[in-house]
Amino acid sequence: MTEGNFVDYVKIYVASGKGGRGSSHLHREKFIEKGGPDGGDGGRGGHVYIVGNQNLWTLFHLKFARHIKAGHGGDGGSSRSTGADGEDKFIEVPLGTVVKDKDTGEVLFEITDHGEKKILAKGGKGGLGNWHFRSSTNQTPRYAQPGLEGEEIDVILELKVLADVGLVGFPNAGKSTLLSVLTSAKPKIADYPFTTLKPNLGIVAYRDFQSFVIADIPGIIEGAAEGKGLGHYFLRHIERNSTLLFLIPADAPDIKKEYDILLNELTQYNPELLDKDRLIVVSKSDMLDEELKAEMKKELDKEFKENQYLFISSVTQQGLTELKDKLWKMLNN
Numbered sequence: 001m002t003e004g005n006f007v008d009y010v011k012i013y014v015a016s017g018k019g020g021r022g023s024s025h026l027h028r029e030k031f032i033e034k035g036g037p038d039g040g041d042g043g044r045g046g047h048v049y050i051v052g053n054q055n056l057w058t059l060f061h062l063k064f065a066r067h068i069k070a071g072h073g074g075d076g077g078s079s080r081s082t083g084a085d086g087e088d089k090f091i092e093v094p095l096g097t098v099v100k101d102k103d104t105g106e107v108l109f110e111i112t113d114h115g116e117k118k119i120l121a122k123g124g125k126g127g128l129g130n131w132h133f134r135s136s137t138n139q140t141p142r143y144a145q146p147g148l149e150g151e152e153i154d155v156i157l158e159l160k161v162l163a164d165v166g167l168v169g170f171p172n173a174g175k176s177t178l179l180s181v182l183t184s185a186k187p188k189i190a191d192y193p194f195t196t197l198k199p200n201l202g203i204v205a206y207r208d209f210q211s212f213v214i215a216d217i218p219g220i221i222e223g224a225a226e227g228k229g230l231g232h233y234f235l236r237h238i239e240r241n242s243t244l245l246f247l248i249p250a251d252a253p254d255i256k257k258e259y260d261i262l263l264n265e266l267t268q269y270n271p272e273l274l275d276k277d278r279l280i281v282v283s284k285s286d287m288l289d290e291e292l293k294a295e296m297k298k299e300l301d302k303e304f305k306e307n308q309y310l311f312i313s314s315v316t317q318q319g320l321t322e323l324k325d326k327l328w329k330m331l332n333n
Contacts, residue, residue, distance in 0.1 A: 007060040008159035008237075011102060013067045017045025017086030019124035019147025020073035026130075026140060027078070037130040037140060040077050042147045045123030046070030046086030054114040056094035057201065059159055070121070073147055076129045086123055096162040096240055102154035112162075120155065124148035158236065163201060163215035164331050166241030168262055171218075173247045174283040176200065177314040179216040182324070206328055214327075215241065235269045243277040243330050249284045250296070250311075256303045277330045280304060281323065286313035 020042025027035025048070050068091060074083030099108045099120065109118050127145030134141055167175040183202025200216040217237055238244065244266075248258050259280060266273040282300075285293065293311060300309055310326065312319035 007058050007063050008161075010059045010062045010157050011154065012062060012065060012091075012157065013152070013154050014048050014091075014121050015067075015069045015152045016048050016121035016123040016150035017070040017072040018150050019043070019045050019126040020075045020083035020086075021146050022127035022129035022132075022144030023076035023078065024130045024142050024144040025078040026142070034140070037134050038078055038080050039129030039131055039144050040079070040081040040083065041129050041132075042076045042126030042145075043073035043083035043085040044126050045073045045147070045150045046088045047119050047123045048089045048121040049091065050097070050099060050109075050111060050118050050120050051090050051092050052095050052097075052111040052114050052116040053092040054095055056092060058094060059097070059157055062091070062093075062157065070123060070150065072150075073123065073126045076126070076144070080129065080131050083126060088123075090117075091120070093157060094159055096160045098158045098160060100156040100158065102156050108155070121151040121153055124150045160240045161201065161215050161237040162213070162240050163237075164212040164241065165204075165214040165243045165245055165327055166238045167214065167216045167245050167247055168238065168266070169247035170258065170262070173249050174314055175216045175247050178247065178281075178283065178312070179214060181314045181317060181320065182214060204324060204327075206324060210328075212328065212331055214245075235266070238266065238273060239270060241276065243279065243327060244273070245327070246278060246280045247283050248280065250282050250288050251284060255280075255282065255296075255300065277333075278308075279326060279330065280309040282309065282311045284313060284315075285311040286316045286318060 022042050023039030025037070025039040027038040029035065048068060068089055070089045071087030073086045076083050093111055095112055095114065097111045099110070099118075100106065101108060108120070111118065125148045127147045130141045130144045133143065167179065169175050179200060179202050182204050202214050202216070203211050204214055205211050215237060246259055246262055248255050252258050263274075282296070288296065288311075297311075307326075310319055310323055312323055314320075
């Protein structure tokens with residue numbers, strides 16, 4: 001999937017169908033000039049559903065579908081025949097999609113399971129035919145109910161990527177390179193900040209044909225929680241990950257300070273993110289000789305527990321097996 005085809009935010013207008021009119025028909029046939037009422041009911045208007053589809057990874061197919069309308073119900077007929085129901089509309093979305101009311105910002109529901117189906121807009125009820133209004137004092141009612149109007153709503157669909165592990169770090173920390181080495185994903189890699197503008201997903205093949213999903217989230221900068229840089233456009237994707245992998249390059253001026261900035265941005269966006277498992281990875285460690293690494297390890301031991309950080313190099317593939325083992329253990333603890 002190319003970067004331009006990854007769409008995780010769309011606005012659409014949705015309208016369900018109007019209910020059909022009830023019929024006010026009076027029975028007529030040979031030798032019966034004044035038969036009783038036999039008007040049928042109108043059909044209901046079509047519903048609009050949101051349906052989860054595990055084979056979708058993006059909202060790109062909805063990017064240009066600004067208006068989605070269900071069909072109107074058919075009118076009732078003679079001989080108490082009911083009108084046809086309006087055509088339902090089904091909007092398929094990837095798992096992890098949040099549906100919000102555009103005007104109020106209220107979260108209506110979330111889709112997390114394959115085949116999960118929710119009604120977004122209910123079709124209007126069909127009107128009753130005159131058959132229902134007959135009585136001993138009014139044996140030939142010449143009126144019937146009109147159908148009820150459908151519902152209209154402007155909604156926002158937001159995709160929060162479903163992945164087991166989320167890569168968190170500053171721009172140019174080496175997240176895309178690590179993803180390309182651990183998985184068969186081919187993210188854009190270049191020697192400048194914000195190379196990654198959209199989340200990239202990859203599947204890590206583990207032992208005994210087991211696997212887990214890892215997401216490369218666009219780089220965080222200080223002030224991201226207030227909307228600086230790519231702001232909320234990527235922070236919401238981290239909410240779905242059960243484990244967060246903090247990637248800090250070995251040539252960073254202060255590893256602890258960078259970690260604290262990243263952690264602070266996540267906390268400001270959503271304090272519940274602190275409840276997730278966290279692992280700190282010092283990337284680009286092929287630049288370190290043994291003496292420098294030992295010195296750095298001594299400093300890190302003062303700040304973190306020994307099993308809370310790892311040294312790796314995506315280029316030389318140093319420490320990657322240990323990293324996969326560690327992540328698998330964290331995910332299945």
